[in-house]
Amino acid sequence: MAPNSDxxxxxxxxxxxxxxxxxxxxxxxxxxxxxxxxxxxxxLNWSPWRKHLNFGLVSLYVFMVFALIDCAPVTWGxxxxxxxxxxxxxxxxxxxxxxTLALGGLLLIPFALKYGRRPVYLMSTAIQLGMSVWTAxxxxxxxxxxxxxxxxxxxxxxETMVQMTIADVYFVHQRGLMNSIYLLMLTMxxxxxxxxxxxxxxxxxxxxxxxxxAVFFGAAFLGFLFFYEETKFSSTPxxxxxxxxxxxxxxxxxxxxxxxxxxxxxxxNGISGPERQLTAISVDHSIPKKTYKxxxxxxxASPSSLxxxxxxxxxxxxxxxxxxxxxxxxxxxxxMTASITVTITTYSDWMTLPPYNFSAAGIGLMGLPAxxxxxxxAVICGPLSDYFIIYLSKRNNGIYEPEMRLWVILMFxxxxxxxxxxxxxxxxxxxxxxxxxxxxxLVGFGTTPACSISLTYLTDAYTAIIADSMVGVTFxxxxxxxxxxxxxxxxxxxxxxxxxxxxxxxIVSAILLALLIFVFFGRKFRVKFAERYRxxxxxxxxxxxx
Numbered sequence: 001m002a003p004n005s006d007x008x009x010x011x012x013x014x015x016x017x018x019x020x021x022x023x024x025x026x027x028x029x030x031x032x033x034x035x036x037x038x039x040x041x042x043x044l045n046w047s048p049w050r051k052h053l054n055f056g057l058v059s060l061y062v063f064m065v066f067a068l069i070d071c072a073p074v075t076w077g078x079x080x081x082x083x084x085x086x087x088x089x090x091x092x093x094x095x096x097x098x099x100t101l102a103l104g105g106l107l108l109i110p111f112a113l114k115y116g117r118r119p120v121y122l123m124s125t126a127i128q129l130g131m132s133v134w135t136a137x138x139x140x141x142x143x144x145x146x147x148x149x150x151x152x153x154x155x156x157x158x159e160t161m162v163q164m165t166i167a168d169v170y171f172v173h174q175r176g177l178m179n180s181i182y183l184l185m186l187t188m189x190x191x192x193x194x195x196x197x198x199x200x201x202x203x204x205x206x207x208x209x210x211x212x213x214a215v216f217f218g219a220a221f222l223g224f225l226f227f228y229e230e231t232k233f234s235s236t237p238x239x240x241x242x243x244x245x246x247x248x249x250x251x252x253x254x255x256x257x258x259x260x261x262x263x264x265x266x267x268x269n270g271i272s273g274p275e276r277q278l279t280a281i282s283v284d285h286s287i288p289k290k291t292y293k294x295x296x297x298x299x300x301a302s303p304s305s306l307x308x309x310x311x312x313x314x315x316x317x318x319x320x321x322x323x324x325x326x327x328x329x330x331x332x333x334x335x336m337t338a339s340i341t342v343t344i345t346t347y348s349d350w351m352t353l354p355p356y357n358f359s360a361a362g363i364g365l366m367g368l369p370a371x372x373x374x375x376x377x378a379v380i381c382g383p384l385s386d387y388f389i390i391y392l393s394k395r396n397n398g399i400y401e402p403e404m405r406l407w408v409i410l411m412f413x414x415x416x417x418x419x420x421x422x423x424x425x426x427x428x429x430x431x432x433x434x435x436x437x438x439x440x441x442l443v444g445f446g447t448t449p450a451c452s453i454s455l456t457y458l459t460d461a462y463t464a465i466i467a468d469s470m471v472g473v474t475f476x477x478x479x480x481x482x483x484x485x486x487x488x489x490x491x492x493x494x495x496x497x498x499x500x501x502x503x504x505x506x507i508v509s510a511i512l513l514a515l516l517i518f519v520f521f522g523r524k525f526r527v528k529f530a531e532r533y534r535x536x537x538x539x540x541x542x543x544x545x546x
Contacts, residue, residue, distance in 0.1 A: 012523065012526035012527045012530045012533075013461060013462060013463075013464070013526055013530060013533045013534075013537075014401070014402040014460050014461035014462065014463075014526055015399065015400070015401055015402075015523070015526070016031075016033040016172065016399075016400050017031055017033075017398050017399055017400070018031055018033060018172065018173065018389070018390065018393040018398060018399070018400035031398075032044070032171050033171060033172040033173075033400070034171070034172070034463065037233075038282060038283055038284040038287070039233075039283075039284065039287050040283045040284070040285065040287055040289050041233070041287070041289060041290050042233050043168050043169045043229075043231045043233055044168075044169065044171070044233075045283055046169065050229070051169050051170065053227060054165070054169060054228060054229060054231065055165065055166070055169065055170075055178060055181075057121075057220070057223050057224055057227060057228050058121070058162055058165050058228075059181060059182065059185045060185075060220055060223065061121060061124075061125065061158060061220060061224075062158045062162060062182060062185045062186055062189065063185045063186075063188050063189045063193070064125075064128070064189065064213070064216055064217055064220055065124075065128065065155045065157075065158040065189065066155075066158065066186050066188075066189025066190050066193070067188075067189040067193030067194075067197075067213070068128055068131070068132065068151060068155065068189075068213055068217075069097065069101075069151070069152065069155055069189075069190075070189060070190045070191075070193065070194055071193055071194050071197035071209055071213070072094070072148075073090075073094070073194070073348070074194045074197040074198045074201055074209070074364060075197065075201055075206035075209055076090045078201060078205070078206045079206055082206075083138070083139065085141060085144060089141055089144070090144075091485075092145075093144050093145050093147075093148040094148065094485065095482060095485050095486065096145060096148050096149050096152075097148040097149065097151070097152035098152070098478055098481050098482040098485055099152075099478075099482055100148075100149045100150070100152045100153040100156075101152040101153070101155060101156050101159075101474075101478045101481075102156070102474070102475050102477075102478035102479050102482065103153065103156070103475075104152065104153040104154060104155065104156025104157065105156045105157070105159065105160040105316070105470070105471035105474050105475065106313050106314070106316060106317075106471055106475065107153070107313060108120065108124075108153075108154070108156065108157055109157070109160050109161065109312065109316075109467055109468075109470075109471050110309045110310075110312035110313055111309075112157075112161055112164065112232075112467070113309075113312060113467055113540070114309055115299040115300065116230045116231075116232040116299050116300040117161060117164065117165060117168070117230060117231050117232055118224070118228055118229070118230040118231075118296075118297075118298070118299065118300070119298055119299040120157060120161065121157075121161070121224050121228060122221065122224050122225060122228075122298070123154075124154045124155075124157050124158075125217055125220050125221040125224055126221055127150070127151075127154045128151060128154060128155070128213075128217050129214055129217035129218055129221055131147055131150060131151040131154075132210045132211070132213035132214035132217055133210070133211075133214050134147055135147050135151075135210040135213075136207045136208075136210035136211045136213075136214065137207075156474060156478075158186075159470070159474040159477070159478075160467070160470040160471050160474050161467075162182050163179070163455055163458075163459050163466055163470045164231075164466060164467050164470070165231055166178045166179065166182070166459065167459050167463050167466050168231035168232065168233065169231055172389075172400065172460055173386050173389065173390060174386060175386075175456045175459055175460065176381070176382050176383070176384075176385030176386040176389070176405065176452070176453060176456050177382035177383055177385075177386055178382075179382070179452040179453070179455050179456045179459075180377075180378040180379075180381055180382025180385075180448070180452045181378065181382065182452065182455075183374065183378060183448050183451050183452040184374060184375060184378040184448075187370065187371055187374040187375075187444065187448070188371065190340070190367070191367035191368065191370050191371040191374075192367065192368075192371055194364050194367055195364040195365060195367060195368070197209045197364075198361050198363075198364035199361065200212060202361065225296075226296070228296075229295045229296065230295070230297065230300050232300055308539070311539070312467075312468060315468055315536070315539075316468040316469070316470075316471035316472040316475065317472060317475065319465065319468050319469050319472040319536075320472045320475075320476065322529065322532055322536075323462065323469070323525075323529055323532070323533070324518075324525050324529075325457070325458060325461055325462070325518060325522060325525060325526075326458065326462070326469045326472055326473060327472075327476075328514065328515075328517075328518065329454045329455070329457070329458050329473050330472060330473040330474075330475070330476030330477060331476060331480075331511060332450060332454055332511055332512070332514075332515070333450075333451055333454060333455070333473055333474075333476070333477045334476050334477040334478075334479070334480030334481065335480060335507065335508055335511050336416070336447040336450045336451050336508075337447075337451070337477055337480070337481060338480055338481060338484050339416055339420060339443050339447050339504075339508060340370060340443060340444065340447060341481055341484060342484055342488055342504065343370070343420070343423055343439075343440055343443060344367070344370075345484075345485075345488055346423075346424070346427065346488075346492070346497070347363065347366050347423075347427065347436070347440075348363055350427060350497070351363060351366065351427070351433070351436075355430050356433060358433075366433075366436075366437065366440065368437075369437040369438070369440040369441040369444070370440045370441065370443060370444035371444065372441055372444070373419075373440070373441035373442060373443065373444030373445035373446075373448070374444040374445070374447075374448045376445055377412065377444065377445045377446070377448035377449055378448055378452070381408055381412065381448065381449035381452065381453065382452065384408055385405050385408045385449075385452075385453050385456065388404065388405070388407065388408055389404045389405055392404040392407075400460075401522075401523055402457050402460040402461040402522070402526075403457070403518060403519055403522040403523060405453050405456060405457050405460070406453065406454075406457060406515055406518060406519050406522070407519065408449055408453055409449050409450050409453050409454065409512075409515055410512075410515060410516075410519070411449075412445065412446045412448075412449040412450065413446060413450065413512040413513075413515070414446070415442045415443070415445050415446030416442075416443055416446035416447055416450070416505075416508055416509075416512065417505040417506075417508055417509045417512075418439075418442055418446075419438075419439045419440065419441070419442025419443035419444075419445070419446060420439070420443060420501055420504060420505045420508065421439075421501060421502070421505050422435065422436075422438060422439030422442065423436050423439030423440055423443065423501070424439075424497055424498060424500065424501025424502070424504075424505075425497075425498050425501065425502075426439060427497055428496065428497040428498040428501075429498075450512065455470075455473075458470070458473070461522075461526060462533060464533070464536075464537035464540055465533065465536050465537055465540060467540070468536070468540075488500075491503075
C-alpha cells in the first residue's frame, strides 16, 4: 500500500518513489533511487561502461575466491597419497576454513568502510595469490591448517563487500540483475571450477591446480590495480542540494509533488523525448573530474577513530537481533547454501559406491546440473525482479516497497524441496543418475532467487547499514554451513538418506514459507525500527548521506 499523505515525508527506510505516473498511453518515468549527487565523480553518475568494468572485476574476484575454496576437495585424494594427510585431517581443515569464513567479515569489513573498497580488494587478491603459491608448495599438516584458516578469513570479503559495491554503483531498479550475476559467478566458482581442477589434477598433478590459481589471481590483481576505481562516496545527494536537486514536498492540498532539477514532474505529463529521460541527473560540470591517477589512489580514508572502527567488528551481530529482516535473510541464505552443500557432500561420498561407481571426474561433473539450474534462474529472476518492482510500483501509485521483490522468491520456492526430495530419495533407491541430476538442477534453480533477491531486498531496505547487515548475514550463513559439516554424517547414519532429506526438506520449506511474514508485515517492521535504523546509519563511517 502507498503511504498516505500525512506520512509520506516520514516513509520508513527503503520506501521510495520509483515511478511518476503519466497520462494514459504515455510511458511512466523511473526515478533514480538513491538519487545521485551533482558531482561527476559520484559512482552513481558514472557511465555504464565504467560501472560494468568495475562490477566485472568484482565478479571475477568472486569466481576466483570460491574456486580457491571449493577446488580443494578435488585434490584431497592425491594429496592423501603423496603427503599422507588423513581424510580426517582434511575434513578438519575444511571445518577450520568454514569457521574463519564466518569471522572474516567481522574483522575486515570495517577497513573497507574506513579506507575504501579498492585497498581491501587489492589486499585480498594479493593474499589469495600468496595462499595459492603456498598451497602449491605445501608439505606439512601445519601448512594445510594455516592455509585454510587464512585464505577463508580473507575469502569472507567475497560474501560481504559485493553488496556494498552494488549499492555504491547501481540504482534500486538495477540491483536485482547485479545480485543474480553475483550468485551466478559464485556458483561457477563452487560448481564449474572443481570440474576443471579435477582434469588438471589428473593430467598435470594436484599442485598445478594451485599454480593455475596463482596465475589467475595474479591477473586479477593487475586488473584491480589498473582498472578498479574506488566506489566509496560520501557526498550529499541531490535532494539536499538546493534548487537543482530532486526533492519531495507537499502542495497546499496536502498531496505529494516530486521536484527534479527544479522541475515539477507533474508538468511532465504527456511530454516525450529527452525531456522526460529522468534517468539523467543534472551534473555540475564545474566540479573537476578526478584524473586517472586520482581515481586509482590506493585508499580513500574516512575520518574515524579506532573505537568507531572496532564497533563495526561486533555491531553486525546486533543487527541480526535489532532488525528482523537481517536475521531472517541470514537464516534463509544459510539454509539455501546448505541445500547445495549437503547435496554435494552426499553425492561425493555415496556416488563412488555401487550402483554408480563414479570416478573423481564423474563426481566433479555432477556439479554441472546445479550450475545449469543456477544459470537459468539467474537469467530469469534478476531481470524479472527488476521488472516486477517497477510493475508493482506503478500499481502502487509509483511507490516502491522493498517487499515487492519477495513475491519472485515465492514463485521459485517449491523447486527447492522438490529437488531435495528427488535427489535424496532417488539416491537412496538407486535411481538412474539423470534423475538425481534433475533434482540437483531443481535445487539450484530454486535457491538462486532466494539468495539473490533476499540480498537485494536487504540492500534496498537498509542501504545505509548494508555493510554491517551483510556481515551479520554471512556470519549466520557460515555458522549454518559449519554445523552441517559436522552434523550431516551422523544425521544420515541415524535417519538414513531418505529420512535426512525428508526432514531437511521440511525445515527448508518452513523457512521459505516464513517469507510470507515479511511479504505482509515487512513494511510494519521497517516502520517500527525506523529510528533504530537512523541511529545506526548516522554511526556509519562512509554512508551516503540521505
